Amino acid sequence: MANSNLKLLGCWFSPFALRVKIALSIKSLVYEDIEETLNAKSQLLLQSNPVHKKIPVLLHGDKPICESTIIIEYIDEVWNSGPSILPSDAHDRAMARFWAAYIDDKCMLAMVKSVRVEDAEKRKPYLEEIEDSLVTIEGELQKCCREGKGYFGGEQIGLVDITFGSLLGMMGIIETMNGRKMIVEEKHPCLVKWADRFASDPNMKGLIPEHEKLISLMRLGKE
Ligand SMILES: N[C@@H](CCC(=O)N[C@@H](CS)C(=O)NCC(=O)O)C(=O)O
Numbered sequence: 001m002a003n004s005n006l007k008l009l010g011c012w013f014s015p016f017a018l019r020v021k022i023a024l025s026i027k028s029l030v031y032e033d034i035e036e037t038l039n040a041k042s043q044l045l046l047q048s049n050p051v052h053k054k055i056p057v058l059l060h061g062d063k064p065i066c067e068s069t070i071i072i073e074y075i076d077e078v079w080n081s082g083p084s085i086l087p088s089d090a091h092d093r094a095m096a097r098f099w100a101a102y103i104d105d106k107c108m109l110a111m112v113k114s115v116r117v118e119d120a121e122k123r124k125p126y127l128e129e130i131e132d133s134l135v136t137i138e139g140e141l142q143k144c145c146r147e148g149k150g151y152f153g154g155e156q157i158g159l160v161d162i163t164f165g166s167l168l169g170m171m172g173i174i175e176t177m178n179g180r181k182m183i184v185e186e187k188h189p190c191l192v193k194w195a196d197r198f199a200s201d202p203n204m205k206g207l208i209p210e211h212e213k214l215i216s217l218m219r220l221g222k223e
Pocket residue numbers: 011014015016038053054055056066067068069
Protein backbone atom coordinates (compact mmCIF):
# COMPACT_ATOMS: atom_id res chain seq x y z
CA MET A 1 0.00 0.00 0.00
CA ALA A 2 1.66 3.23 -1.14
CA ASN A 3 1.71 6.60 0.56
CA SER A 4 1.31 5.31 4.10
CA ASN A 5 3.74 7.99 5.32
CA LEU A 6 5.68 5.57 7.47
CA LYS A 7 9.29 5.59 8.62
CA LEU A 8 10.91 2.86 10.68
CA LEU A 9 13.93 3.65 12.84
CA GLY A 10 15.62 0.29 13.25
CA CYS A 11 18.79 -1.77 12.97
CA TRP A 12 19.31 -4.69 10.58
CA PHE A 13 20.27 -7.08 13.40
CA SER A 14 17.57 -6.13 15.91
CA PRO A 15 14.92 -8.80 16.62
CA PHE A 16 12.66 -5.99 17.85
CA ALA A 17 12.94 -4.05 14.60
CA LEU A 18 12.39 -7.32 12.72
CA ARG A 19 9.08 -7.74 14.53
CA VAL A 20 7.88 -4.42 13.19
CA LYS A 21 9.16 -5.21 9.68
CA ILE A 22 7.17 -8.46 9.70
CA ALA A 23 4.00 -6.64 10.78
CA LEU A 24 4.51 -4.03 8.04
CA SER A 25 5.06 -6.83 5.51
CA ILE A 26 1.87 -8.65 6.59
CA LYS A 27 -0.07 -5.45 5.96
CA SER A 28 1.81 -4.78 2.67
CA LEU A 29 2.79 -1.33 3.88
CA VAL A 30 5.51 0.69 2.17
CA TYR A 31 7.84 2.46 4.57
CA GLU A 32 11.17 4.20 4.71
CA ASP A 33 13.65 1.94 6.49
CA ILE A 34 16.05 4.19 8.45
CA GLU A 35 19.11 2.31 9.71
CA GLU A 36 20.20 3.71 13.09
CA THR A 37 23.62 3.39 14.70
CA LEU A 38 23.21 2.61 18.38
CA ASN A 39 26.62 3.83 19.55
CA ALA A 40 25.83 7.30 18.18
CA LYS A 41 22.08 7.74 18.29
CA SER A 42 20.52 10.11 15.79
CA GLN A 43 18.71 13.27 16.81
CA LEU A 44 15.60 11.81 15.20
CA LEU A 45 15.77 8.70 17.43
CA LEU A 46 16.42 10.73 20.59
CA GLN A 47 13.52 13.05 19.78
CA SER A 48 11.19 10.21 18.83
CA ASN A 49 11.91 7.94 21.81
CA PRO A 50 13.19 10.30 24.53
CA VAL A 51 12.19 7.89 27.33
CA HIS A 52 13.99 4.68 26.29
CA LYS A 53 16.15 6.05 23.42
CA LYS A 54 15.82 2.64 21.75
CA ILE A 55 14.87 1.32 18.36
CA PRO A 56 12.46 0.37 16.89
CA VAL A 57 10.39 3.51 16.51
CA LEU A 58 7.67 3.76 13.91
CA LEU A 59 6.92 7.27 12.67
CA HIS A 60 3.41 7.58 11.29
CA GLY A 61 3.55 11.02 9.74
CA ASP A 62 5.23 12.94 12.53
CA LYS A 63 3.77 10.75 15.31
CA PRO A 64 6.24 8.32 16.93
CA ILE A 65 5.20 4.92 18.29
CA CYS A 66 7.73 3.06 20.48
CA GLU A 67 8.16 -0.51 21.79
CA SER A 68 7.92 -3.34 19.27
CA THR A 69 4.79 -5.05 20.62
CA ILE A 70 2.94 -1.74 20.95
CA ILE A 71 3.97 -0.86 17.39
CA ILE A 72 2.68 -4.22 16.09
CA GLU A 73 -0.66 -3.68 17.82
CA TYR A 74 -0.83 -0.13 16.42
CA ILE A 75 -0.18 -1.39 12.88
CA ASP A 76 -2.82 -4.08 13.31
CA GLU A 77 -5.40 -1.56 14.56
CA VAL A 78 -4.75 1.13 11.95
CA TRP A 79 -4.42 -0.95 8.75
CA ASN A 80 -6.68 -3.70 7.46
CA SER A 81 -4.66 -4.11 4.26
CA GLY A 82 -3.68 -7.66 5.23
CA PRO A 83 -4.64 -10.41 7.66
CA SER A 84 -5.16 -9.52 11.34
CA ILE A 85 -2.10 -10.03 13.49
CA LEU A 86 -4.04 -10.26 16.75
CA PRO A 87 -7.11 -12.50 17.06
CA SER A 88 -10.56 -10.89 16.91
CA ASP A 89 -11.81 -12.85 19.93
CA ALA A 90 -10.96 -11.07 23.22
CA HIS A 91 -9.89 -14.24 25.04
CA ASP A 92 -7.75 -15.44 22.11
CA ARG A 93 -6.20 -11.96 22.03
CA ALA A 94 -5.43 -12.12 25.76
CA MET A 95 -3.81 -15.56 25.26
CA ALA A 96 -1.71 -14.30 22.35
CA ARG A 97 -0.46 -11.44 24.55
CA PHE A 98 0.22 -13.92 27.37
CA TRP A 99 2.39 -16.14 25.14
CA ALA A 100 4.20 -13.18 23.56
CA ALA A 101 5.03 -11.93 27.08
CA TYR A 102 6.13 -15.44 28.13
CA ILE A 103 8.48 -15.68 25.15
CA ASP A 104 10.04 -12.30 26.00
CA ASP A 105 10.19 -12.74 29.78
CA LYS A 106 11.45 -16.33 29.86
CA CYS A 107 13.01 -17.39 26.60
CA MET A 108 14.39 -14.11 25.23
CA LEU A 109 15.78 -12.88 28.53
CA ALA A 110 17.71 -16.15 29.03
CA MET A 111 18.88 -15.96 25.41
CA VAL A 112 20.24 -12.43 25.84
CA LYS A 113 22.00 -13.41 29.08
CA SER A 114 23.53 -16.52 27.50
CA VAL A 115 24.95 -14.54 24.57
CA ARG A 116 26.55 -12.03 26.93
CA VAL A 117 28.37 -14.64 29.04
CA GLU A 118 31.84 -15.61 27.77
CA ASP A 119 32.46 -18.54 30.11
CA ALA A 120 30.80 -21.75 28.81
CA GLU A 121 30.25 -23.10 32.38
CA LYS A 122 28.50 -19.89 33.51
CA ARG A 123 26.35 -20.03 30.38
CA LYS A 124 24.85 -23.41 31.31
CA PRO A 125 22.03 -22.20 33.60
CA TYR A 126 20.82 -19.81 30.89
CA LEU A 127 20.89 -22.58 28.29
CA GLU A 128 18.81 -24.72 30.66
CA GLU A 129 16.32 -21.86 31.05
CA ILE A 130 16.08 -21.55 27.26
CA GLU A 131 15.55 -25.32 26.95
CA ASP A 132 12.81 -25.31 29.61
CA SER A 133 11.00 -22.48 27.85
CA LEU A 134 11.32 -24.23 24.47
CA VAL A 135 9.57 -27.29 25.91
CA THR A 136 6.75 -25.06 27.19
CA ILE A 137 6.46 -23.22 23.86
CA GLU A 138 6.48 -26.57 22.00
CA GLY A 139 3.61 -27.73 24.25
CA GLU A 140 1.55 -24.68 23.29
CA LEU A 141 2.35 -25.11 19.60
CA GLN A 142 1.33 -28.80 19.76
CA LYS A 143 -2.15 -27.67 20.87
CA CYS A 144 -2.34 -25.40 17.80
CA CYS A 145 -1.12 -28.25 15.55
CA ARG A 146 -3.78 -30.61 16.94
CA GLU A 147 -6.37 -27.98 15.93
CA GLY A 148 -4.90 -28.08 12.41
CA LYS A 149 -3.18 -24.69 12.68
CA GLY A 150 0.19 -24.13 11.02
CA TYR A 151 1.04 -21.14 13.18
CA PHE A 152 0.41 -20.06 16.76
CA GLY A 153 -1.87 -17.46 15.18
CA GLY A 154 -3.82 -19.98 13.06
CA GLU A 155 -3.25 -20.19 9.32
CA GLN A 156 -1.38 -16.88 9.19
CA ILE A 157 1.55 -15.46 11.11
CA GLY A 158 0.23 -13.75 14.27
CA LEU A 159 1.65 -11.92 17.31
CA VAL A 160 3.13 -15.04 18.96
CA ASP A 161 4.72 -16.19 15.69
CA ILE A 162 6.28 -12.75 15.18
CA THR A 163 7.55 -12.61 18.77
CA PHE A 164 9.19 -16.05 18.71
CA GLY A 165 10.16 -15.97 15.04
CA SER A 166 12.14 -12.76 15.51
CA LEU A 167 14.37 -14.67 17.95
CA LEU A 168 15.41 -17.39 15.51
CA GLY A 169 18.45 -15.36 14.38
CA MET A 170 19.66 -15.04 17.98
CA MET A 171 18.90 -18.74 18.52
CA GLY A 172 21.23 -19.47 15.57
CA ILE A 173 23.98 -17.45 17.27
CA ILE A 174 23.48 -19.41 20.51
CA GLU A 175 23.62 -22.69 18.58
CA THR A 176 26.90 -21.69 16.92
CA MET A 177 28.38 -20.46 20.22
CA ASN A 178 27.56 -23.74 21.95
CA GLY A 179 28.11 -26.10 19.04
CA ARG A 180 24.67 -27.71 19.27
CA LYS A 181 21.12 -27.23 18.06
CA MET A 182 18.57 -25.82 20.53
CA ILE A 183 15.38 -26.58 18.57
CA VAL A 184 15.54 -30.29 17.76
CA GLU A 185 13.16 -32.80 16.17
CA GLU A 186 13.20 -35.24 19.14
CA LYS A 187 12.10 -32.63 21.70
CA HIS A 188 10.38 -30.01 19.55
CA PRO A 189 8.87 -31.67 16.46
CA CYS A 190 6.25 -28.95 15.97
CA LEU A 191 8.69 -26.08 16.49
CA VAL A 192 11.09 -27.54 13.90
CA LYS A 193 8.31 -27.62 11.28
CA TRP A 194 7.00 -24.25 12.42
CA ALA A 195 10.47 -22.63 12.07
CA ASP A 196 10.77 -23.88 8.46
CA ARG A 197 7.26 -22.68 7.66
CA PHE A 198 7.92 -19.29 9.28
CA ALA A 199 11.24 -18.73 7.47
CA SER A 200 9.72 -19.58 4.08
CA ASP A 201 6.51 -17.59 4.57
CA PRO A 202 6.15 -14.98 1.77
CA ASN A 203 5.81 -12.26 4.43
CA MET A 204 9.35 -13.02 5.59
CA LYS A 205 10.94 -12.55 2.16
CA GLY A 206 14.17 -10.55 2.45
CA LEU A 207 13.69 -9.88 6.17
CA ILE A 208 15.75 -12.58 7.90
CA PRO A 209 19.31 -11.36 8.70
CA GLU A 210 22.06 -13.64 7.39
CA HIS A 211 23.48 -15.99 10.01
CA GLU A 212 27.11 -15.24 9.03
CA LYS A 213 26.51 -11.49 9.30
CA LEU A 214 25.01 -11.91 12.78
CA ILE A 215 27.93 -14.09 13.88
CA SER A 216 30.48 -11.54 12.61
CA LEU A 217 28.66 -8.77 14.46
CA MET A 218 28.64 -10.77 17.68
CA ARG A 219 32.36 -11.54 17.35
CA LEU A 220 33.10 -7.86 16.71
CA GLY A 221 31.11 -6.90 19.81
CA LYS A 222 33.17 -9.28 21.93
CA GLU A 223 36.55 -7.97 20.75
N1 LIG B 1 11.36 -3.48 24.68
C1 LIG B 1 11.91 -2.88 23.48
C2 LIG B 1 13.36 -3.33 23.32
C3 LIG B 1 14.07 -2.59 22.20
C4 LIG B 1 15.57 -2.74 22.28
O1 LIG B 1 16.12 -3.31 23.25
N2 LIG B 1 16.28 -2.18 21.29
C5 LIG B 1 17.73 -2.19 21.29
C6 LIG B 1 18.27 -2.72 19.96
S1 LIG B 1 17.93 -4.43 19.74
C7 LIG B 1 18.23 -0.77 21.45
O2 LIG B 1 17.72 0.16 20.86
N3 LIG B 1 19.29 -0.59 22.24
C8 LIG B 1 19.94 0.68 22.41
C9 LIG B 1 20.19 0.99 23.85
O3 LIG B 1 19.84 0.17 24.73
O4 LIG B 1 20.73 2.05 24.12
C10 LIG B 1 11.04 -3.25 22.28
O5 LIG B 1 10.34 -4.29 22.36
O6 LIG B 1 11.00 -2.49 21.30
